[in-house]
Amino acid sequence: MKVKILKKSENELKIEIQGSSHGLCNLLQKRLLEDKRVDFAGYDVPHPLASSPVIYIRMKGANKPEDALIDAVEKVKETNDTFGKELERVINA
Numbered sequence: 779m780k781v782k783i784l785k786k787s788e789n790e791l792k793i794e795i796q797g798s799s800h801g802l803c804n805l806l807q808k809r810l811l812e813d814k815r816v817d818f819a820g821y822d823v824p825h826p827l828a829s830s831p832v833i834y835i836r837m838k839g840a841n842k843p844e845d846a847l848i849d850a851v852e853k854v855k856e857t858n859d860t861f862g863k864e865l866e867r868v869i870n871a
Contacts, residue, residue: 798830815845
């Protein structure tokens with residue numbers, strides 16, 4: 779997986795995630811939209827056969843989109859850990 783910054787300003791960030799799919803982008807978008815600092819978050823796959831997903835974040839006020847993205851990634855990791863532990867518990871029961 780490789781991340782490429784397409785656009786970066788004080789309150790906007792647009793990145794391309796090569797080697798990713800709708801699953802990761804949809805989860806990141808959901809976590810970003812839960813953040814009160816985020817004005818808009820979305821993603822697009824310009825062409826399903828030849829393009830990598832592009833995530834766009836626009837922030838409210840002077841908040842940095844990089845901070846919101848890092849926070850969203852941390853929340854996704856926590857969710858993944860919780861799911862993994864619960865799955866292991868159910869399988870081993």
